[in-house]
Amino acid sequence: MADARGGRRSRMAAGALLFVLERAQRGRESISQEVPDGWICLQPVVLPGDEVAVIENFVPEAELTRGVKESWAVMAFLAVGLIAGSVLVTDRLGSKVVRSSRRLAQASRALGQGDLDTRVEPMGPTELRDAGVAFNAMAHRMTELLAVERELVADQGRSCCLDLTQEPTAVALSDDDVAAVVDALIGNVFRHTPAGAPFGIRVMRTAQAVELVVEDGGPGIPDPDRAPSRGSSTGSTGLGLDIAQRAASATGGTMRITRGPLGGAHITVTFTLAPPAPSGHRSRISRHRGR
Structure with a gap:
């Protein structure tokens, strides 16, 4: 009984394949069709005399799925690595920005309290480095102006x-x-x-x-x-x-x-x-x- 059912499935599959071959030949179109144990790809080729030959390529089911799991595993590993790297880089950049801003704020408070010798080391993003350079220039200029004013007072003999x-x-x-x-x-x-x-x-x-x-x-x-x-x-x-x-x-x-x-x-x-x-x-x- 099982052999009979298997024979009928084979004859049905053969009939379906023959139908697809005829369609590809007459319609001159490429066709991909699932068949037992795999897929077939039919590619019609026009020969001299307007005759049409059909090239059949069979791909077993095992070949379709071979290496897929490994590929997904590699892609998942790369995705996790990229996310971890992005988080690390963002954290490092954020830490530099916070550290630079904090040092600039501390130096500004010290200058406001009268410490004219305070300076900052320009660091961090370009904008913060420029702000640090400008702060140092301002502090240096204030020191020069104060020295000039003191000299002026001394020269006037008041x-x-x-x-x-x-x-x-x-x-x-x-x-x-x-x-x-x-x-x-x-x-x-x-x-x-x-x-x-x-x-x-x-x-x-x-x-x-x-x-x-x-x-x-x-x-x-x-x-x-x-x-x-x-x-x-x-x-x-x-x-x-x-x-x-x-x-x-x-x-x-x-x-x-x-x-x-x-x-x-x-x-x-x-x-x-x-x-x-x-x-x-x-x-x-x-x-x-x-x-």
Whole structure:
């Protein structure tokens, strides 16, 4: 019985193959057909006399799947290797970027706190290396300017009297804004008094305020009541007295201009003390210079 069924399948397969051969010959088309134990590929070829011959190529089932598993294994191994390599390279690049950014931030904080010798080693991506080079150039330029300013002060032969309170005196201004006021007032002394004229700086704390006094031995300020408004009326917010007055007003304080014991201007800027609670937003004052 089994032999009979096998014979019938063989005859059916032979009949199907014959049908496909005739179709390929008559239609002159390439045909691929699955047959028992494999595949056949039929390729018609036109001969002289318009006769058609069909080339048959049989591929066993074992040949179709030979090496497929090994190929998939190799491809999977390569995929895992590529992913692992990509993760490693990304991690290394990310670490360099983070390390470079952190060093640049640390150097910036150190420079802001007065360490003019701080420098960074340019490293990381091109943008961070350029930022490092620019930072070093800026720090070097600041050092040069400070040296020039110190030489200028020494050449002018000015005497300076400092009287500073040793008690912490927090006011409702940022450190930059307080520095802007001091810089503007002292800058006025050097720009608007003759060389050699003495000056003094005094900081005093009262129960509710802090007083910053800057005085000089110059010619003084004519019409002191209108001096701050002269700066704002010209459209410039960078005049030194205007900066000091607006800073004092921002804290609820005042500014007074008189003639002092040294014979010149005697400027008293009063800042109201900051409340003991943690301060939030602080007023910002323009840092342009002038008088």
